[in-house]
Amino acid sequence: MAAVITEGRPSAAGAADARHGGSMLDQRGCRKRHPSYNVPTTSSPTLLELALGARMRLAAESAQLNAINVFPVADGDTGSNLLHTIDAVVESLRGNPADPARAIGDAALLGARGNSGTILASMIRAAAGELGAGQALPQALLSGARAAYRAVPEPVEGTMLTVAQALADAAHGESLEECVATALVAARAALAQTPDQLDQLRSAGVVDAGAAGLVALLEGLAGVLAGEPVVDHSPAAPRPAVHLADPTSRYQFCIGFVMRDVDLDGLRAAADTWGDSLVLAGDAELVRVHVHADDVDRVTTEAGAFGAVSDCVTSDMRDDIAARSTRHEQMGTTAIVYDSTADLPVLEHPDWTMVPLTVHFGEAEFRDYVDLTAAEFYERLASSSTHPTTSQPAPGVFIAVYRDLLERYEHVVSVHLSAGLSGTYGSACTAAQEFPGRVTVIDSRLVSMPLALGLGRAQDALDAGASPGDLPGLFDKIGRQSGCLFSVATLEYLQRGGRIGRAQALVGTLLGVHPLLAVEDGVVVPVGRVRGEVRVLPELVAEFARRSASYPTIDVAIAHADDLERATELEALVREARVGIRSVRILTLGAVVGTHAGPGALGLAFVAAD
CATH class of the missing domain: 3.30.70.120 (Alpha-Beta Plaits)
Incomplete structure (x- = not known):
């Protein structure tokens, strides 16, 4: 049975941990009547756990789904509408209904919102009816797909309808896990093809939002079946219906x-x-x-x-x-977009948006801080036989983010890690060409700690009246008046990822020696070598003190690869090393930076105060 972690509410799912049997729509457990979908009773999740797992994944995707929502109308609410519909299903299962099939189907329809939510509700109701009648999951998914097509007077391919049909056609296997897995593979493939089927998606450089929502729901189900913990942070009651502005509809x-x-x-x-x-x-x-x-x-x-x-x-x-115009007046006129290598997973200003890079473990891929937290990454890194790799966001991702923000802001400033370390800056530049004069893309020539500090400086400048055109110069100044040092346990990770730069000269000479490195002019360079781990922190701090000595006042950031205790020790040494430290913040290196720095990495950066 899946572990359920509740946030501020009792866990109805957790109370059912010893109950099994019945059909797939038996509240006590998800063993199916159909003999080819038997699941061992020791690991059978409840219906509520499955619904919560699907909801949890969809909730993580909701904002991005809203951002890429361009068809049939660009009303920016697909993720919210799908989530509202699933919330209604979750609430129906909390009461342990006597007839789960009817309860789920009715709740989906009664709670549905918007085009996408209503189509999803039609699928859920039809599929639940089939499962309640004892049919196997593939048949239920086919009925759901047919219901989705019937719900729309003029079905269009390249939408969630297409993905619904693809996953239903592909679903098969000797177990529920296999059935969901085969459906998920087909759904992802169909999703990737949606821009080729709809001109609106192709021109925007995005996939269909409703179709992406279906994939997210399947991923959530697959996660629960694989034993991933379920976090119950769904609302205690369905939220009120909200329809966001739809400037493309001619109706009121x-x-x-x-x-x-x-x-x-x-x-x-x-x-x-x-x-x-x-x-x-x-x-x-x-x-x-x-x-x-x-x-x-x-x-x-x-x-x-x-x-x-x-x-x-x-x-x-x-x-x-x-109302959106009113909110726009209350916000700043300039939005800041940054990527996940700033290691700021929580937005620190209402005008900020983070675009994640992607980490790959073999065929599995995860968006930095969205699908995979820093702690989860280091846990997977320790147990995986596959070395992870990373990839930059596609231009289409930036296009969707910029388009959404430019409906509310006059200008977007997009600040990214050094172009010498990643192609992210290039992707952002390509996307910015779609919005002439309204997006400023900056190669910060920084990464992680100084990038995080630089974003704060940029926002301070905007708040003080700076224009977007002033910010490239600001980051040039930050680059000249900052330092970024780090120590790694091994150069293996930097070498594998191709980010080793001039530190390549140290490879093969470091038996029993810890390298000290720096990021200078956007690339990794060697600083020195330290024999013995006990000397790493003192040498790192000594180099920091030397490089920052000419600046009376500085802000400091420390970053660690899942080793807060060592980072705290480093902070104490830093504060002893010099005066004039205005602030110190400690960050955890996320999955992308951690892929290249490796476990045991520790970073120390400063930016001179004005």
Whole structure:
């Protein structure tokens, strides 16, 4: 059974750890009636655990899904709508319903929001019905895919419909884990092809947001089945419906409601005349309707001729646009984008956005700080026989982020690690060409600790009235008035990753010797060699004191590879070494920097105060 970690609420899933049996939709455990999908009772997760695992993965992706949402309308709410729908499913399972299939299906429809959420709800309801009737998971997924296509009057390929069909067609295996795994492989492949099927996606350089949401849900399920811990931080009750601004729709209102005992044929014929973004999900017993239209009364009155209408929720999308304009006035006019090698996983300012690089362990890939925390990375590094590699974000990722931010900001400043260490700066430059005059991309020639300090300086400058055009000069100055030193246990990781620079000269000469290195002009250079681990920290601090001596006041950052105790020891030595230290912050090297520095790495940086 999966471990459930609760945050601020009792764990309903954790209370069911000794109960097994029944169908896949038995609340007590996920053994299936179909004999080819038996799961050992010692590891069978509950339905609630599966739902929480799917929700946890989707929640991690939600903001990015919102950012890349360009089809059918660029309303920036796909991730939020999918999450709202899954939250309703989670809440339905907390009550241990007697009929889980009906409870899940009804909850999905009643909680669905937006196009994507309503399509997802149609899939969940159809699949749950099949599983409740004793069908195997592949059949249930096929029914879900068919329901998704039926929910949309004019299905379009290259969307979540395509991925739903692909995963359903591919799902097979002798166990639930195998079935989900095969479906996931097909879903990822279909997702990657969506830009080739839709011009809107191709021009934006993104995949379909709804399709990416389906992949995230499958990844969450696969994680639970693999024994990954489930963190229960879903809301205690469904959140209110919110529809973000939709500047591409010519209609004023986003309308959603539920219908019971429905004449589906009559409803479909009438609904075709109401507006756009129409989705009808469900069956004659229960239907969720989503549409963009101008006349709310007309829509609900005409719908009432074909069934009982309830739970109507509307939002004025033009008011939403006005509200976003108000929020824009309250924010700064310039957004800062940085990459994950700054080792600042938590945004330190409301105008900041982080774009992660990716770490690969063989075929498995993880976005730095999004899919893999620093602690999880070092744990995997210690046990993996595969040496990790890293890759830069694609230009399409930056395009999606810039496009979203430029709806709310006048300008974006995109600051990245040294171009001498990564192609991230190049990807950002390519993306910036799509927004002439509105995105400034900066090669900081820094990485990790000084980059983190530099971002704070950049924000201080903007707050003091600097323009975006002033920031490249600011980072040039930071580069001249800063230092970045580090020690590694071995040069193996830098050498494998091709980031070793001029320190290559030390390879083969370091038996029993610890190298001291620096980042200068954006590349790694050798500083010295220390024999014996006990001398590493004193030598590192001595070099730091020498390099910073000409600056009366400095800010300091220390970074460690999952060794806070040693970093704290280094801080004490730094504070003893000189006066004029205005601040000291300690960072953990994330997965990308850790891939190249390796376990045992320790860094020390400073930036001169103005």
